[in-house]
Structures are given as C-alpha cells and as structure tokens.
Amino acid sequence: MATSFARPKAQELFESQKLALAYFAVAIVLFGAQLVFGLLAAYQYINPDFLLAKLPFMTNRTLHVNAMIVWLLVGLMGGVYWFLPLETGREVVGVKLAKFIWWVIVAGVGVVVLVYLFVQIGPGNALTLWFINEGREYVEAPRWADLAIVAWVAIFLYNVIATTLAARRITGLLGVLIFDLVALGALYTAGMHYTVNVTMDQYLWWWVVHLWVEATWEVLVGVVMGWSLMYLLGTPRKLIETWLFLEVALVFGTGILGLGHHYFWIGTPEYWIGLGGFFSALEPLPLVAMVVHAVYDAGAHRLHTVNRPALFWAIAQAFGNFVGAGVWGFMQTLPQINLYSHGTQLAAAHGHLAFFGAYVGTVLTLVYIAVQNIRRPATIPLDSKLWSWAFALMILSIFGIAGSFTISGFAQTMIERAELGSTWNALIQSYTHPWYANTLAWRFGFGLLFLIGYLILVYDLLTIGRKEEARAH
Amino acid sequence: MDYSWIQIAVAAIFLSVVVTLILSRGYGWLSPTFWRNAAVVSSLIMTFVLLWLTFDTANRIRAGAGRVPDWSVINYEIRLVWDPEKRRQIPAVGRETGFFGKIWSREEAYQLINKGKMTLQSRNCMECHQILGNGAYYATDLTRAWLDPWWEERIMPLTGAKTREEAMRAWLKNPPAMPQGPRKMPNLRFTDEELKALIAFLKWMSAIDTNGFPPRFAVAQ
Ligand code: HEM
Ligand SMILES: [Fe+2]
Numbered sequence: 001m002a003t004s005f006a007r008p009k010a011q012e013l014f015e016s017q018k019l020a021l022a023y024f025a026v027a028i029v030l031f032g033a034q035l036v037f038g039l040l041a042a043y044q045y046i047n048p049d050f051l052l053a054k055l056p057f058m059t060n061r062t063l064h065v066n067a068m069i070v071w072l073l074v075g076l077m078g079g080v081y082w083f084l085p086l087e088t089g090r091e092v093v094g095v096k097l098a099k100f101i102w103w104v105i106v107a108g109v110g111v112v113v114l115v116y117l118f119v120q121i122g123p124g125n126a127l128t129l130w131f132i133n134e135g136r137e138y139v140e141a142p143r144w145a146d147l148a149i150v151a152w153v154a155i156f157l158y159n160v161i162a163t164t165l166a167a168r169r170i171t172g173l174l175g176v177l178i179f180d181l182v183a184l185g186a187l188y189t190a191g192m193h194y195t196v197n198v199t200m201d202q203y204l205w206w207w208v209v210h211l212w213v214e215a216t217w218e219v220l221v222g223v224v225m226g227w228s229l230m231y232l233l234g235t236p237r238k239l240i241e242t243w244l245f246l247e248v249a250l251v252f253g254t255g256i257l258g259l260g261h262h263y264f265w266i267g268t269p270e271y272w273i274g275l276g277g278f279f280s281a282l283e284p285l286p287l288v289a290m291v292v293h294a295v296y297d298a299g300a301h302r303l304h305t306v307n308r309p310a311l312f313w314a315i316a317q318a319f320g321n322f323v324g325a326g327v328w329g330f331m332q333t334l335p336q337i338n339l340y341s342h343g344t345q346l347a348a349a350h351g352h353l354a355f356f357g358a359y360v361g362t363v364l365t366l367v368y369i370a371v372q373n374i375r376r377p378a379t380i381p382l383d384s385k386l387w388s389w390a391f392a393l394m395i396l397s398i399f400g401i402a403g404s405f406t407i408s409g410f411a412q413t414m415i416e417r418a419e420l421g422s423t424w425n426a427l428i429q430s431y432t433h434p435w436y437a438n439t440l441a442w443r444f445g446f447g448l449l450f451l452i453g454y455l456i457l458v459y460d461l462l463t464i465g466r467k468e469e470a471r472a473h
Numbered sequence: 474m475d476y477s478w479i480q481i482a483v484a485a486i487f488l489s490v491v492v493t494l495i496l497s498r499g500y501g502w503l504s505p506t507f508w509r510n511a512a513v514v515s516s517l518i519m520t521f522v523l524l525w526l527t528f529d530t531a532n533r534i535r536a537g538a539g540r541v542p543d544w545s546v547i548n549y550e551i552r553l554v555w556d557p558e559k560r561r562q563i564p565a566v567g568r569e570t571g572f573f574g575k576i577w578s579r580e581e582a583y584q585l586i587n588k589g590k591m592t593l594q595s596r597n598c599m600e601c602h603q604i605l606g607n608g609a610y611y612a613t614d615l616t617r618a619w620l621d622p623w624w625e626e627r628i629m630p631l632t633g634a635k636t637r638e639e640a641m642r643a644w645l646k647n648p649p650a651m652p653q654g655p656r657k658m659p660n661l662r663f664t665d666e667e668l669k670a671l672i673a674f675l676k677w678m679s680a681i682d683t684n685g686f687p688p689r690f691a692v693a694q
Contacts (some may be wrong), residue, residue, distance in 0.1 A: 126594030135594030245508030266685030274478030422687030
C-alpha cells in the first residue's frame with residue numbers, strides 16, 4: 001500500500017473512475033437546478049403573488065432542498081468511486097452493477113422531479129405518499145424512490161466492501177468508510193416510515209436529517225478529504241489516518257447525542273433539553289480540529305500543490321465547515337436560545353452556510369481533482385484565472401445570503417417569538433418589519449451573484465487545463 | 474428512567490474515556506491505535522445510549538401516555554395554562570365541546586387524525602409552515618394553530634362561521650380569496666372530509682406538551 005498517492009500522470013482511468021465522472025456531471029447539473037429553484041423561492045419572498053397558483057413556494061423549496069441533498073450525496077459517492085481503485089490498487093468489484101443502478105437512479109430522479117413540478121400534491125392517502133411525495137422536509141421523495149435509494153446505497157456498500165475484500169488489505173481509511181456507510185444506509189431506512197404520531201415521526205425523521213449531516217456525512221467528508229489531501233499535498237497516510245480517527249471519535253462522540261438539540265420542543269421528555277444542549281455544544285470541537293489539520297498541512301507545504309483550485313476549495317471547506325456548522329450552529333443550539341430562535345430564518349442562515357461550507361466545498365475539491373485527470377496529459381499544476389473568480393464570488397455571495405437570513409432571523413426571533421408569542425399576527429408583524437422585509441432583496445441579489453459564480457465554475461470546469469492539453473498534441 | 478441528564482452525560486463520557494484507555498494500554502496518545510480505539514469506543518457507547526433513551530422516549534410519547542394526548546382530546550376544549558411547578562405553559566384539557574358538532578369515539582378520532590396527518594403530508598404543508606417548529610420558514614408555525622386567537626378575531630367574522638373548526642374549514646377551502654397579510658397560501662384543493670381530518674390533527678397537536686414552545690404563545694398580542 002502506498003503511503004501516499006502517485007502524482008497524476010497520463011494513466012488510463014479505472015472503470016469506476018469513469019463512473020465517478022458521470023456522478024460528478026450529474027451533480028453539477030443538479031447544483032444548477034438547486035440554484036434556479038432557490039432563486040424562484042427567494043423571489044416569491046419578495047413578491048408573494050409570483051406563480052402562486054402554478055409553481056408555489058412549497059414546490060420551489062422542495063426542489064431547491066432535494067436537488068441539494070441529491071447532488072451533494074452523488075458528489076460524495078462519486079469521490080469514493082474515484083479514490084477507491086487508487087486506495088485498493090484494483091478495479092472496483094461490481095462496477096457493472098454500479099453503472100446499471102446509476103442510470104436507474106438518474107431516470108428515477110427525472111421522474112421524481114417531473115412529478116414534483118407537474119403533479120405537486122395529491123389526495124390525503126397512502127397512494128400519495130407512495131407515488132407523489134411524502135411531505136416530510138428533506139425526505140419528500142415518494143416511498144418508491146426511497147426504496148430505489150436504499151437499493152442504490154446497498155450496491156454502493158457492496159462495491160466498497162467487496163473491493164476491500166478482493167484487495168485483501170484494509171486501511172484505516174477504508175475501515176472508517178465501511179463503518180460509516182453502514183450507518184448512513186441504516187439511518188435512511190429509519191426515517192422512511194409513516195406514523196400518525198407526529199412526535200414519533202419527527203423523532204425518527206431527525207435520525208436521517210441530523211445523523212446524516214452532523215455525523216455520517218461529516219465522517220464521509222473526513223474520508224474523501226483525507227484522500228484528497230494525500231493526492232494534493234502528498235500528506236503521509238499515517239498522519240491522515242490518525243487525524244481521521246480523532247475526528248471520528250469527536251464527531252460521533254458529540255454528534256450522536258447532539259441529536260438531542262432537535263428534541264427540545266417536539267413533545268419528547270425534558271432530559272433531552274440537557275443532553276441535547278450539552279452534547280451539541282461540543283459538536284464544533286471536531287470542526288476546529290479539521291481547521292487545524294488543513295492549515296497545518298497546507299502551511300507545511302507552503303501551498304505547493306498539483307492542483308490549486310482543489311486545494312483552495314479544500315481549505316475553504318475546513319473553514320466553511322467550522323464557521324457554517326460550528327459557529328452558526330452553536331449560535332442557536334443552547335436550549336435557552338433555541339426556545340426563541342427555533343424555526344426562524346436563523347435556522348435557514350445556518351443551513352445555507354453549513355451545507356455550503358461542509359459539503360459544497362468538499363464536492364468541488366473532488367470534481368477539480370477528477371477534471372485534472374481527464375485532461376491529457378494531466379496538467380501540473382492545474383490552475384486558471386477563472387476558478388478563483390468562481391471561488392471568490394460563491395464565497396462572497398453565500399455569506400451575503402446567510403447574512404441576510406441572519407438579520408431577518410434576528411428580527412423574527414425577537415418579534416415573532418420573544419415579544420408577540422408566535423401567532424399568525426406575530427409572524428406578519430415580524431416579516432413586515434424593515435430588518436426582515438428589506439433584507440429579502442439582498443438575499444435575492446446575492447443569489448443572482450451566486451448564480452454568476454456557478455456559471456463561471458461550470459465554464460472553468462469545461463476549459464481548465466485545455467490549453468496545456470492542446471500544446472502537448 | 475430514573476437518571477438525570479447530567480448522570481447520563483457524565484457516565485457516557487467517563488465510560489468512553491476509560492474503555493479507550495484500557496484498550497490502548499501500551500500505546501501513546503499520539504498513535505493511530507489510540508485514536509482508532511477512541512473512535513470505535515465512543516461511537517458504540519453513544520449509539521448504545523441513544524438506543525436506550527429511544528426506548529424510554531418511545532414509551533413516554535405514546536398517544537395518551539402523558540406528553541402526547543390521547544386521540545379523543547379533539548372532543549374537548551384545549552387551553553394553554555401556566556404551570557407554576559415547571560414554570561412554563563402546558564396544554565390543559567377542559568370541558569367537553571365536541572368537534573364539528575359531534576362526540577367522536579376513540580377509534581373514530583384516531584381514524585380522523587390519521588387521515589389528517591396524511592392530508593398534511595400529501596399537501597406538503599411543511600415546505601411553507603413549521604410543525605413543532607420544524608419545516609420551512611415562510612408561513613406560521615402550526616404547532617398551536619388551533620389555539621390562535623386570529624380565528625376568532627379575524628376569520629370567524631370574515632367567514633360568518635359559528636365555531637372555530639368551521640372557520641378554519643371555510644378559510645382553508647380557498648385561502649387566496651381571503652388573504653391575511655402579504656404572503657398568501659395557495660389553494661390546495663382540499664375536500665371537506667380532508668379539511669375536517671386536517672383540523673382534527675391540528676387540534677390534537679395543539680395539546681402536545683412541547684416543553685413550552687413556542688414561548689408565551691398568544692400571551693402578548
Ligand atoms: C455540516 C454540518 C451541518 C449542516 C449541513 C447543518 C444543517 C442544518 C439545517 C439545514 C438545519 C435546519 C433544519 C430545519 O429544517 O429546521 C439545521 C438546524 C440546526 N442545526 Fe445544523 N447543520 C450542521 C451542523 C450543525 C452543528 C455542528 C450544530 C451545533 C453546534 C448545529 C446546530 C443546529 C441547530 C440547533 C438547529 C436547529 C435550528 C432550529 O431550532 O430551528 N448544526 N442544521
Ligand atoms: Fe442537528
């Protein structure tokens with residue numbers, strides 16, 4: 001087993017790496033869809049009559065949120081398909097099956113999107129939950145799609161485990177990956193049941209939502225970022241694996257019971273107030289460790305790398321994860337604060353910053369690494385002017401968006417929750433207050449700026465390294 | 474369960490540290506083995522604690538077990554009262570009022586609320602509203618919607634309805650026709666049966682003990 005990965009050369013791609021490219025392509029397209037529906041929803045905040053009857057806010061937001069979850073998950077899985085053959089030194093076992101299920105999934109996503117767009121809602125019965133949507137935020141996908149997702153993750157898990165077994169050698173990174181994927185898949189099945197008891201419903205729903213983004217996804221990111229740093233900086237395996245273990249200990253050690261910060265007010269017993277507040281307050285610890293790790297690694301190499309956009313996104317990821325998840329999450333995780341901020345625009349501020357920082361940064365790192373290896377011969381170092389524009393614009397605008405949400409969140413928390421007692425009237429009083437009403441336009445404006453950053457990103461991904469490629473021929 | 478949250482937290486952390494140290498005898502704290510053990514041990518112990526608490530929680534949140542009301546609560550008046558011991562609002566069940574002009578048996582009430590929950594999901598309510606504080610942030614939190622004074626103050630005069638449930642049904646039939654504030658709810662094409670069920674669900678939910686969320690509901694207007 002190599003202590004570190006060989007630097008890129010014009011080698012043939014493994015089949016699973018070709019599959020990873022298909023994953024990344026679809027991820028980037030869905031990223032665009034996320035932005036379009038997000039902008040529509042943001043515009044409806046400003047002009048509530050816009051498309052009210054044809055494409056209501058709820059549909060745009062469903063598509064905005066679902067597109068995001070799917071593209072990020074697809075991107076992370078693509079990263080595993082990319083690095084798995086490098087880590088095990090062999091082709092992925094069952095890659096044909098993986099390709100087959102992938103096209104089923106792509107077709108399935110297409111059907112789900114069309115149904116969301118054109119059917120939108122159904123009568124209040126089980127058929128609707130099976131075929132139109134389940135009406136549970138983030139996991140709206142109808143039941144048939146849930147089953148397809150479970151099959152998909154199961155095949156993915158089989159690919160990883162069977163390849164590891166065939167390589168007859170397990171590394172720390174692979175061990176963590178398998179441990180984590182088993183949990184990730186099992187958690188999804190916990191959250192796909194119908195129950196009339198809304199407290200029980202939300203209790204299990206958070207197993208998917210929280211234990212995905214604050215536990216299993218974080219660890220998955222730890223694994224693919226570990227591989228990325230080995231590739232980008234040549235960081236020794238032993239260092240990467242030691243840090244990864246430490247991060248897993250802290251992420252799972254705090255995040256599993258940190259789940260309790262969603263059990264303060266849903267009807268669950270009082271002990272969750274103490275447990276959830278205590279453990280979730282510690283959740284930023286591993287995120288600090290990740291920043292230390294990234295800064296140390298990048299500094300030790302004085303930013304010398306084979307791939308500049310990937311390295312910069314990796315560093316941005318470490319900081320973004322800490323700021324978005326750690327700082328904005330901590331801001332509202334203590335129960336005495338959450339009592340007032342719960343379910344306000346402040347949660348949206350945190351959601352945007354955290355998903356962007358932790359997961360968008362990771363997937364873009366992976367995509368740039370893959371892009372480098374499809375330019376022939378691989379360009380070293382990979383660099384361009386454009387990537388830095390996309391990088392700067394997207395970071396600036398996500399802070400603009402989250403900043404606007406934070407200001408409206410403050411107004412909403414104080415007026416609707418603290419002063420006026422959360423009634424219908426209280427909500428109207430809060431969203432017509434200038435701090436809330438006026439920041440809606442900023443939010444939309446920064447959204448447009450983000451879209452420009454995205455378009456530059458796409459153009460750069462299609463062109464970066466091409467000049468050098470042409471010169472070599 | 475007779476343990477306080479502090480005892481649980483301290484025990485979980487203490488156990489994680491001690492078991493890790495025992496398993497890692499002979500390895501320095503900078504070695505990968507030490508941290509590998511820490512990762513495995515803390516994950517397993519925390520998972521175990523979560524599962525154990527899940528059993529306890531599941532027992533306490535059964536409908537009728539105390540925190541979550543029995544289905545038949547829809548036949549009664551519901552209010553929020555100040556609990557001097559807990560020092561927060563808790564839901565209180567008052568006199569029998571019936572619901573849509575009738576007294577519902579426990580089984581009928583269950584069927585109705587179940588249909589209401591399905592209706593709530595089928596119309597994707599959560600992508601504008603919050604349910605128990607979770608969901609999107611475009612429209613009102615529905616946790617205590619049944620208890621909102623707005624129905625009596627604004628919607629009953631507007632619709633001419635005699636009771637709160639009838640006012641809710643009349644308004645939800647076609648919300649854009651009677652907009653309340655700049656943001657409008659779309660017409661979700663509910664049938665009368667679905668609306669009855671949905672309102673039963675909302676009434677039942679308003680009697681869940683949420684540890685005081687949303688704070689001081691409707692106290693200041
Ligand atoms: C990358 C990691 C994370 C992501 C992607 C993330 C994302 C989100 C999202 C989308 C929500 C909104 C849920 C809803 O619909 O109501 C949320 C809620 C919340 N998050 Fe995170 N989060 C992350 C990490 C954290 C961390 C580390 C903390 C604590 C330190 C935290 C604290 C919270 C709290 C307290 C809420 C509830 C807000 C409320 O009461 O409305 N999050 N998170
Ligand atoms: Fe959470």
